[in-house]
Amino acid sequence: MKHVLLRHRDVPDIHKLEVYRKNGGYEAWQQVLKMQPADVIDVVKASGLRGRGGAGFPTGIKWSFIPKGAEEVYVVINTDESETGTFKDRELLERNPHQVIEGALIAAYAVGAKAIYNYWRGEYMDAAHECQAAVKEAYEAGLIGENILESGFSCDFYNHFGAGAYICGEETALLNSLMGYLGQPWSKPPFPAIEGLYAKPTVVNNTETMANIPPIIVNGADWYRQIGTERSPGPKIACLSGHVNKPGNYEVPLGITYRELIFGEAYGGGIPGGKAFKALLPSGGSGPIMIDEHLDVPMTFEGPETVGSVMGSASLIVMDETVNMVWATTKAIHFFHHESCGKCTPCREGTYWMEQLLHRIMEGHGTERDVRVLENVAENIGGKTLCALGEFARNPVLSSIKHFPEDYRALVQPSAEIPLAVAAD
């Protein structure tokens, strides 16, 4: 299959403007500059493109929320890519940066923005050189800047680095960080489409989402809808890591099964050493764990929901039979505790508490009651947090207790003080 997103795998040196243009690059951009912004939004709407950052919100609809005639609008590319096991945006911007830049320019034109901010995860500093070089080339070619290609439309592009915080992948925290404030989310409303960057209407899209835009414009919404499923159209980059023979990024049509992705020869190629599969984190640390019997669901925005999980950013972390799920959960919760911004109580305190309990269990000092308390703490975080980070933090705990109670049981002592049956309150 020819890649739609990871085109550098088919076309060497596509990060260079000359090569990118020779292969159809910026054709969409030139086409768009002759269209009405509303028509651009209509095409994206018709394509059914959904946000690739994980939430899956329809991109065209998101753009249409920007108030018509707003004076000052911003487009922000979310390259915070901090979800554990996610490394797709990095590859895109390192190897095929022009496609993201072109997508963002189209977004800016569609919503009337005069500036694009690409918010990078701080740790990606070294990965940004290619992107910065691409931006420079595009400026020199008149594709970005004042009066682009004599169309009368002007737009600037800025690469900006965060300071290394998971929470800044959350759009409002990202915007706060971009404005120089502490990277904490705000309570919505106001939504960024109404009051975002500098309190102006703002579109925030994931890097991979942006990369989808130019092919949609060039090939049309109908072409795009041929890829993927009815409700989850298009290609998706899956980030495969953990216990698989061939880890890495794979561009796949949405709808492929998880089993195919992990075991298929074109993809993960199975578990090393012929060991048995134990668990899959389908969306980095933040999605509920999937087990063997779940693997035949299609990887779409809806598919994993039928088995109580999510597709998210499609970062698949595979674990074989040697992994103790309490250990894995402890790792995940350590991450969430470390990354909790501290703004809202349940997340700030709950992640800390869960980590303390998990450490105690891992060290062999835990009791059955500790497991019940752990489960209850995770439940109590639910539905109370300001943003989704707190909700994510519950998933590893609740799903590991649900699917792998024996891993916990092997580590804890019977609870002396309170019988198990009544401990959960």
Next chain:
Amino acid sequence: MSDLVSINVDGVDIEVPAGTTVVDAAMRADIQIPVFCHHPKLEPVGMCRMCLVRIGMPVRDRATGELLKEPDGSVQYNWGRTLQTGCTVRVAPGMHVVTNSAEAKDARDDIIEFLLTSHPLDCPICDKGGECPLQNLTMAHGGGTSRFNFNDKLTNDKSVPLGELIYLDRERCIQCARCTRFQSEIADDPVIAFHNRGRHLEIVTMSDPGFDSYWSGNTTDICPVGALTTADFRFGARPWELTPAATLSPHDAAGENITVSTRREAKSGGRVVVKRIMPRQNEWVNEIWISDRTRFVHHFAEAADRLKMPLVRKNGQLTPTTWDEALTLVAEKLAATGEQAAGLAGDRLSNEDLFMFQKLFRKALNKNNNIDLANKRLAGGDVTADVGIASGSNLGDLGKGDTIVVIATDLHEEVPIWWLRVKQASERGARLIVLNVRETRLDKHASFVMHYAPGQAIAVAGNLLEHDEEVATAVRDADNLVIFYGYEGLSYDETDALARTLGNLLLETEHVGRPNNGLIAVWPRNNTQGVWDMAVHPGLTPGYRADRNPGLDANAIYAGAESGDITALYIVGADPVGDGLMPGRGALDFMVVQELFLTETAQLADVVLPAQSWLERDGTFTNGERRVQRYNPAIQKVGDSRPDWQILAQVIEKITEGSEKTPFAASLVFSKEIAKSVRAYKDMDYRTLGQVVEQFPKVGGDDLYYGGTSYANEAGIGQQWSASAESKKPKKPFDVPELDVTRPAGLVLLRVAALYTPGTLNQYSELLHARMAKPTVMLHYADADQLGIADGMSLVLRVNGTELPATASIQDGVPSGVALLRGFAWRKGLESAEIVKVQTPITA
């Protein structure tokens, strides 16, 4: 006013203004949704998650807009996926809120449990213990035991000074951001902020000195736990040991309402002593805020060197004596002196004191009108009596469509709460016009700023409708117009002309006689307005009636004392010698001083009478908005001191040989004498001044917004008296005297105010010493060059033979041709001082 929205909370239908949050709306129906981070004076953030409630909205048909009905005919509601934070959701028509369901209660229990996992639970040694929202809500929502392993608690610093005034206990902090939001949203001093993240999210200060703000103490009040404490109160007492006393700030013309918390304690020799000062809610005056000066400058009242006994000069020495001997001597001498007696009073005194003072001269001394305010800086009390801000006004109501003019004053340094309320009015959309010789803090909130040349204030005020079309429109067409004027860079006579000019502007643009319109004098003291109202004035009698036989004014009295035309002088609550107004006793035969301390003036007196401070007694002050407010005793009297009004009444009683009896209480001076003589006060007595009304936001109660007992105003909001323009008859314009306002050639010296200016009262609050304004001469670089003065150079100001040390500071904001004198107590002649260089430049 704003539109009302009907909602239903727990089955109760209520109507609240549009834009109200669900939490505040429920509060109006006395349904208390618990909160930590929410504060009705701050923007919502939804951080603590304590206020989770179920919110339902009526469902409408998308096509027709019709309300959809359930099968049983009732309205269909969309109750949302999860609970929502009541503090971030604003009311909408038809909204239903459920706060008392099992799920909402469970959610609160869970949040309390989460909060307590990191809280040190050190209530037994915590200053907030006993009036702590966290403690109270734990009692209401918390479990009896902890599921959290105590040894897993994160430990953190427990005594972090954010500067020398405020201390932070990082373990107790629940990261609600009330303090940081107060500092950025209300005080506009964003000098504290969160640092780090997660469980390590901690408050840090980013200023030097730490927590550099005149409002820092307010953060300790709104802190919902014991994380922020003041150096003044920290570990000083437990809240339940404290007795609250409702009183007023004695420091500035706004009359901030405060509660003084006292305790009788062994370590103070069994005396009742002041432990802390907190704001008392008065939405018309100070809302729920006070400046740090009001909070921390009270130690003078309990100072060891307070006068405790009457003193009489014997053999050249001031010697302790009995009250009877001292009063008899004063009465005899005054009675014998007759017309050659004169009196000077200060403007910190209460209305009762001031009334008795003028009564002593007018009644007991047979129509002697030789009385005046000792230190006259700002004129115009007669103008504010006519066109002052009308009764029923509230600066908190000013906003879009309204205009505020501020001229010749620096509100941030002089009356900070007015600065705060004017700033907020501008944030609500009021147009603000700031006129002064130099930059002030208010400039940045103004829509028009003008820096005029020294002496041009009257001309600028007179031409305000001609100067600039935009300004003219803002003034002429304002829905409401309020004008603040002060005395910065102006002589007393010039302030008189300024007041009259501004009065005419208000009359011409018809902004008089209705609420939220009129003139406000930025009086130098808390009760300068009362000095006018009680007619401590040579040419007026109480009630602003002109006297046909005016007496000598202050200047004439000082001259008379020097020349011998005045032979006996009675000074109450003033230090004219210290202020440079009076070189010494002059040719006086007899001099009485009634004071708290042995001031420079008192040291020269024949009789010194120990007065009580405002904390030991009751009385009334009238603020710059002409609101008469009561204050109550907080501590026992110091030594054998007496209230000023009582001393004066006792002198009157002796002179009149008992025909004028000393009233039993200040309240009787007010109701039997003031209310009868001063027309504007005729409907007032201590009972009406003590009337309480419901205020929003509601405070007190069950500690949802504020801990403790201090905030609730149970002692009255006072009464604003009607300016004469409020009665229907049209006013004639004021005559404006023609003045020569030209300044002598050369550098113009101009004293500017500083909140913490070294002075008698401030110096007793040791914790403010490091923040006292350093005596500084601020110069434009060109002037400094010309004078050969370098930045940081030591200078001396020579004022009538006195030498005052100062440091030179060369600053961008100083207008050329002007030297700004900051950090100097007011002193006659200061602005005509000679600047002398000391030839050793200060090096860092």
